Amino acid sequence: GTEGKIAAIRHxxxxxxxxxxICLGMQLAVVEFARHVAGMSGAHSTEFEKDCRYPVVxxxxxxxxxxxxxxxxxxxxxxxGSMRLGGQLCRIEKASLARLIYGQDExxxxxxxxxxxxxxxxxxxxxxxxxxxxxxxLTDLCEIVEMPTxxxxxxxxxxxxxxxxxxxxxxxxxxxxxxxxxxxAAAYRART
Numbered sequence: 001g002t003e004g005k006i007a008a009i010r011h012x013x014x015x016x017x018x019x020x021x022i023c024l025g026m027q028l029a030v031v032e033f034a035r036h037v038a039g040m041s042g043a044h045s046t047e048f049e050k051d052c053r054y055p056v057v058x059x060x061x062x063x064x065x066x067x068x069x070x071x072x073x074x075x076x077x078x079x080x081g082s083m084r085l086g087g088q089l090c091r092i093e094k095a096s097l098a099r100l101i102y103g104q105d106e107x108x109x110x111x112x113x114x115x116x117x118x119x120x121x122x123x124x125x126x127x128x129x130x131x132x133x134x135x136x137x138l139t140d141l142c143e144i145v146e147m148p149t150x151x152x153x154x155x156x157x158x159x160x161x162x163x164x165x166x167x168x169x170x171x172x173x174x175x176x177x178x179x180x181x182x183x184x185a186a187a188y189r190a191r192t
Contacts, residue, residue: 002028002045002048005024005025005028006028006031006032006035009021009025009028009029009032010032010036012158013029013032013033013147013155013158016155016156016188017188018156018157018158018181018184018185018188019155019157019158019159019160020159020160020161020177020178020181021159021160021161022160022161022163022164022165022166023112023113023161023162023163023164025160026117026144026145026160026161026162027045027057027115027117027160027162028045029145029158029160030056030057030117030125030130030145030160031043031044031045031056031057033125033128033130033145034054034056034121034124034125037128037129037130037153038124038125038127038128038130039128040053040054040056040121040124041053042054043055043056044056044057045057045058045115046058046059046115047059047114047115054121055118055121056117056118056121056125057115057116057117057118058115058116058118059114059115059116060084060114060115060116060141084111084112084113084114084116085111085112086110086111087108087109087110087111088108088109088110088111088136088143088163089106089107089108089136089137089138090106090107090108090109090134090135090136090137090143090144090163091105091106091134091135091136091137092104092105092106092107092133092134092144093131093132093133093134096131096133096134096144096146097133097146097149097157097159098133098134098144098146098159099133101159101176101177101180102176103176107134109143109161109163109164109165109167109168110163110164110167110168111162111163111164112164112167113162116141116142116162117141117142117145117162119140119141119142122142129147129148129151129152129153130145130147131145131146131147131148132144132145133145133146133159134161141162142162143161143162143163144159144160144161144162145159145160146158146159146160156184156187156188157180157181157184157188159177161177165177165178166178
């Protein structure tokens, strides 16, 4: 279950093994970091533990519709109506692994999810060393997280994305995240 995934993520982070977390994989990387680096014992996603002490990942309860109205939603709302779907703009921070991989400051990636990193707790995670390298410019939602490549939490290749790069990848034209991960994995194997 989720605790096994969190243990695997911790192993990758602590042993500097290349890691790419997609959607839930990013969310659980945030949970793992909150618990084991930021000292937020009891951190979790409300998808799995509604009343957790630190809901670092939570259901988005306010959505803006096409006319600009704010709609309140919850876990009982119609599934399609409570999901973030389709292509979304993401602004990438300079001097980040994501910027190095994409080679540009803005991207559009496809989404399909109901839960997001909780912005109200993100500051504590960033203070503890988590890098938020991609954000949705209109909503300020967290799109990409990574470990820094230098300093006390340094990791050569650890990245999580809320979106789904597999939706735009093909055997003939691999997505840049997958291509970069394969290169990082080969470098890791050569070192070990």
